[in-house]
Amino acid sequence: MSRMRITGGTVYDPANGVDGDVRDICIDSGRIVADVPADSSKIDARGMVVMAGGVDVHSHVASGSVNLARRLVAEERSRDAVPAPDFASSHDSVPRSGTGGTVPSTFTTGYRYAGLGYTTVFDAAVAPLSARLSHAEFDDTPIVDGGFFVLMGNDEYLLRLIGNDERERAREYAAWLLGAAGGYAIKIVNPGGIERWKQGDRRPFAGLDAPIGVSGVTPRAILETLVDAGNALGLPHPAHIHCNNLGIAGNVETTIESMRAVVGRRAHFTHLQFHSYGAAKGGVRCSGARELIEYVNTHPETSGDVGQVMFGNATTLSADGPVEYLLHKSTGRKWVNVDIELETGCGIVPFSYKEQAAVSALQWVVGLELFLLSADPWRVVLSTDHPNGGSFMAYPELIRLLMDRTYRADRLKTVNQKLLDGSALADGISREYTLREIAIVTRAGPARLLGLRDKGHLGVGADADVTVYMPDSGGDWSRMFSTPRYVVKGGTLVVEEGQLRQAPGGRRLHVRPGHDAGIEHGLKDFFDRFGTVSFENYSVGALRDAPCAVRDRS
Amino acid sequence: MTPGPFTAAERVIGAVTCLGCGCACDDIDVVVRGGAITDARNACTLGLAWFGDGCLPARVRVSGVDATLEAALGAAERLLTRSTRPLVYLAPDLSCEAQREGVAIADVLRAALDSTTSTGAMASVLAAQERGRASATLGQVKNFADVLVFWGVDPSLRYPRYLSRYAVEPSGLRTSEGRRSRTVIAVDIGGSRGPADADLRITLAGDDEVATLTALTANVSADGRRQPQDGPWALARELTPALLAGRYVTFVADAEAEVRFPDRDPGRSAALIAMTQALNARTRCALSLLRAGGNCSGADAVLTWQTGYPAAIDFARGYPRYRPYDGTALARLTRSDVDAALILGSSGLMPAEILAPLAQVPCAVIGPRASDGPLARCDVAIDTGVAGIHEGGTAIRMDDVPLPLRPSVDGFAAAADVARGLRQLVANARRAVPR
Numbered sequence: 001m002s003r004m005r006i007t008g009g010t011v012y013d014p015a016n017g018v019d020g021d022v023r024d025i026c027i028d029s030g031r032i033v034a035d036v037p038a039d040s041s042k043i044d045a046r047g048m049v050v051m052a053g054g055v056d057v058h059s060h061v062a063s064g065s066v067n068l069a070r071r072l073v074a075e076e077r078s079r080d081a082v083p084a085p086d087f088a089s090s091h092d093s094v095p096r097s098g099t100g101g102t103v104p105s106t107f108t109t110g111y112r113y114a115g116l117g118y119t120t121v122f123d124a125a126v127a128p129l130s131a132r133l134s135h136a137e138f139d140d141t142p143i144v145d146g147g148f149f150v151l152m153g154n155d156e157y158l159l160r161l162i163g164n165d166e167r168e169r170a171r172e173y174a175a176w177l178l179g180a181a182g183g184y185a186i187k188i189v190n191p192g193g194i195e196r197w198k199q200g201d202r203r204p205f206a207g208l209d210a211p212i213g214v215s216g217v218t219p220r221a222i223l224e225t226l227v228d229a230g231n232a233l234g235l236p237h238p239a240h241i242h243c244n245n246l247g248i249a250g251n252v253e254t255t256i257e258s259m260r261a262v263v264g265r266r267a268h269f270t271h272l273q274f275h276s277y278g279a280a281k282g283g284v285r286c287s288g289a290r291e292l293i294e295y296v297n298t299h300p301e302t303s304g305d306v307g308q309v310m311f312g313n314a315t316t317l318s319a320d321g322p323v324e325y326l327l328h329k330s331t332g333r334k335w336v337n338v339d340i341e342l343e344t345g346c347g348i349v350p351f352s353y354k355e356q357a358a359v360s361a362l363q364w365v366v367g368l369e370l371f372l373l374s375a376d377p378w379r380v381v382l383s384t385d386h387p388n389g390g391s392f393m394a395y396p397e398l399i400r401l402l403m404d405r406t407y408r409a410d411r412l413k414t415v416n417q418k419l420l421d422g423s424a425l426a427d428g429i430s431r432e433y434t435l436r437e438i439a440i441v442t443r444a445g446p447a448r449l450l451g452l453r454d455k456g457h458l459g460v461g462a463d464a465d466v467t468v469y470m471p472d473s474g475g476d477w478s479r480m481f482s483t484p485r486y487v488v489k490g491g492t493l494v495v496e497e498g499q500l501r502q503a504p505g506g507r508r509l510h511v512r513p514g515h516d517a518g519i520e521h522g523l524k525d526f527f528d529r530f531g532t533v534s535f536e537n538y539s540v541g542a543l544r545d546a547p548c549a550v551r552d553r554s
Numbered sequence: 555m556t557p558g559p560f561t562a563a564e565r566v567i568g569a570v571t572c573l574g575c576g577c578a579c580d581d582i583d584v585v586v587r588g589g590a591i592t593d594a595r596n597a598c599t600l601g602l603a604w605f606g607d608g609c610l611p612a613r614v615r616v617s618g619v620d621a622t623l624e625a626a627l628g629a630a631e632r633l634l635t636r637s638t639r640p641l642v643y644l645a646p647d648l649s650c651e652a653q654r655e656g657v658a659i660a661d662v663l664r665a666a667l668d669s670t671t672s673t674g675a676m677a678s679v680l681a682a683q684e685r686g687r688a689s690a691t692l693g694q695v696k697n698f699a700d701v702l703v704f705w706g707v708d709p710s711l712r713y714p715r716y717l718s719r720y721a722v723e724p725s726g727l728r729t730s731e732g733r734r735s736r737t738v739i740a741v742d743i744g745g746s747r748g749p750a751d752a753d754l755r756i757t758l759a760g761d762d763e764v765a766t767l768t769a770l771t772a773n774v775s776a777d778g779r780r781q782p783q784d785g786p787w788a789l790a791r792e793l794t795p796a797l798l799a800g801r802y803v804t805f806v807a808d809a810e811a812e813v814r815f816p817d818r819d820p821g822r823s824a825a826l827i828a829m830t831q832a833l834n835a836r837t838r839c840a841l842s843l844l845r846a847g848g849n850c851s852g853a854d855a856v857l858t859w860q861t862g863y864p865a866a867i868d869f870a871r872g873y874p875r876y877r878p879y880d881g882t883a884l885a886r887l888t889r890s891d892v893d894a895a896l897i898l899g900s901s902g903l904m905p906a907e908i909l910a911p912l913a914q915v916p917c918a919v920i921g922p923r924a925s926d927g928p929l930a931r932c933d934v935a936i937d938t939g940v941a942g943i944h945e946g947g948t949a950i951r952m953d954d955v956p957l958p959l960r961p962s963v964d965g966f967a968a969a970a971d972v973a974r975g976l977r978q979l980v981a982n983a984r985r986a987v988p989r
Contacts, residue, residue: 099863
């Protein structure tokens with residue numbers, strides 16, 4: 001791997017306290033180093049902005065559900081055909097064509113993320129039963145390092161252990177499940193709610209202490225058990241939580257109650273925007289962003305990503321089957337549901353967020369409020385819950401909304417105002433994100449929340465994932481962030497002068513925390529009785545890349 | 555994993571996945587003695603036939619003459635890169651890993667790409683793209699389905715263990731009494747009968763199938779309007795209470811049926827989907843679609859993640875276009891729009907209507923029995939093993955659940971490796987001559 005010096009760029013590396021200083025970045029053997037010999041290749045970055053490669057903490061790019069979504073929205077891809085990029089093929093990397101739209105094909109996903117300067121992506125929802133599919137899809141998603149979170153919040157075996165008050169065994173089971181799936185973190189989606197949907201229980205959510213069906217297990221117990229498991233196992237990323245009641249008027253109370261249920265313990269709450277609605281007169285939604293962010297601001301153990309809604313086409317896809325059913329019924333759009341045995345669910349509904357639709361406008365506003373009222377960008381980071389709130393391709397536009405209040409105000413005037421009474425954004429927020437803050441919410445912050453010590457920064461020893469942007473002469477931040485001039489991934493120059501030059505395979509980020517081997521005994525019996533896949537065939541086995549480190553157990 | 559007793563010369567490979575049909579049962583113990591399979595325990599008759607004795611020819615031929623693998627791959631590369639309208643066809647018995655190489659070859663060649671899906675389950679694939687689908691993995695059916703409706707299909711014929719492993723007999727979480735926990739409804743449609751062991755049997759004329767589904771959809775949507783009393787409406791009224799009595803209703807239908815019943819109403823797939831989706835307004839309901847073996851569901855999945863489309867793809871413009879009506883392998887071959895073809899997989903399991911016109915087209919065949927199958931007289935024939943018998947990797951069950959493949963007999967070339975070699979040659983040739 002070649003040595004390289006990126007010279008004279010204006011560097012934003014907030015993890016190392018570098019805020020717009022002009023300095024060189026040196027690379028050797030895929031890592032950032034202090035210096036390289038004079039004959040190393042050079043990238044002239046004078047006048048340009050240098051940041052670490054972007055890190056996406058919550059996206060949907062590689063799973064059985066994503067692939068069903070690709071199949072479902074075939075009609076949108078004929079408008080977004082993607083010829084193979086023009087780079088030389090190597091032994092194991094042939095330039096590949098594909099299709100885009102809201103759920104791009106795998107090669108196109110890798111190319112497009114890299115083309116935005118993102119070099120690490122996590123898929124946020126994988127059923128362990130189909131983990132092999134996620135690994136195969138990531139194998140065909142070039143350039144980016146990838147990993148995924150393992151769905152556990154409605155897992156039948158886990159619910160049984162919790163119901164029997166066997167929380168230590170539940171923790172060991174979670175550890176086993178992570179290793180079996182080759183996943184990176186524990187994911188909870190609508191704790192208990194998917195199980196209720198599969199049982200045919202349509203009653204509205206009745207609070208964290210309402211038991212789920214016959215097991216007597218409550219959403220609170222699921223949250224506590226899995227959050228504690230994540231922390232006790234020393235996982236690099238804490239439990240990643242999609243709360244109950246997504247999208248429902250007044251759900252901000254549920255979200256805050258869920259946060260309080262694990263107060264004082266590290267936990268990550270995802271796509272906060274979809275969980276931050278108040279209930280105004282007549283039961284209609286209003287912004288609950290102020291209330292939500294006040295809690296987050298004052299609880300340093302709590303982190304989140306926003307799940308911003310962007311106007312345009314989206315594809316909603318989630319393990320949260322009951323929510324997708326409601327969306328199908330309310331929009332009349334086509335609908336996929338898959339009840340996944342013993343583990344979770346899956347729902348998919350195409351959707352369009354429209355400026356003139358009152359709810360879409362409210363959602364757009366709520367997301368921006370969360371960003372703009374957040375006191376700590378390290379703990380409230382950027383996502384659109386791709387492709388749920390919008391495509392990752394909309395990140396540059398989102399960055400512009402955060403950095404340019406004039407642009408934001410102009411856009412705000414064009415959206416439906418019906419539900420915006422009393423919203424902080426409508427009342428006027430003057431804050432503009434700085435480049436340092438953008439570097440935090442798009443790379444340094446997500447990397448820190450994910451426990452990726454070698455990513456999201458440019459200190460000596462870090463992975464040589466570097467993005468170089470050319471500021472737009474007209475001051476359009478969206479333009480600057482949508483077409484980086486150079487992208488380096490693991491020391492390889494993958495984007496040069498805005499063109500894709502190489503597409504090496506990415507690494508798989510996963511953990512394999514040890515577990516009490518005793519857990520496997522009862523499990524095999526459970527598989528034999530209730531499963532359809534042999535216990536011996538369930539685990540994905542050893543992966544090519546070594547597992548990421550976990551902390552010593554606490 | 556290692557059931558005994560066995561002799562020293564005998565090996566037993568446990569938890570093997572069978573691709574004899576789309577059930578992909580992964581509890582097979584394969585017994586191997588002296589390099590041949592002597593038993594496949596737990597396998598059904600279809601499975602036993604699929605495993606066979608594991609003995610296959612292992613020849614490499616160019617123009618009917620024995621050749622080295624290197625020479626054969628070179629000949630295949632030349633045949634394909636000199637073509638102007640190449641077709642890459644994914645036949646059964648390939649691992650997902652081999653299918654991935656096949657798509658890569660088609661992409662580099664700017665070829666047409668298709669699989670057995672386009673002559674098998676295409677109507678249900680297209681209907682699901684139009685409407686979505688309320689579905690479930692097979693274990694959900696096993697654990698929850700208390701009302702099972704077999705819609706013109708008796709799985710015991712083409713999917714022999716479906717009833718014992720997944721749908722009728724097994725006991726599960728909410729079906730602890732097995733068969734007794736479930737109401738089985740057989741719907742006989744024209745000549746397609748449901749299973750013999752049914753609690754309720756309804757008979758439809760083939761012409762009434764879609765009308766009955768539409769009436770059922772209206773009934774379960776329960777808008778309270780007065781409905782007609784005759785024909786399909788009467789049948790629907792008979793069926794509706796049984797459906798609404800279920801807590802988790804599962805409709806089972808054969809997605810591959812249109813090959814064998816070309817006179818089926820083309821609207822049946824969409825009507826089945828609409829009906830089963832609508833029932834979710836009243837209770838829970840899933841549609842379980844039966845799919846053929848040989849990892850055809852894997853082809854759908856691989857093509858979708860690599861290109862965005864499940865079958866019938868055209869790379870001629872340098873990017874994938876979906877042409878499910880005029881761009882299938884059959885449509886192209888019928889109008890002589892193919893001047894060279896690469897067949898990956900078991901040519902012996904390809905539909906006859908595709909094999910016939912292929913006899914007139916220069917062909918490279920890489921797969922089990924390439925050298926003595928129906929395309930044995932092709933230009934290049936490279937024998938490989940069968941995915942799941944001689945070759946490992948991944949396959950996908952009819953419900954999109956992935957499973958590992960465990961080879962039990964070794965000594966055969968892996969189709970994925972051979973295809974990878976060809977992909978590299980084709981990519982190098984394309985690089986040498988920029989397009």
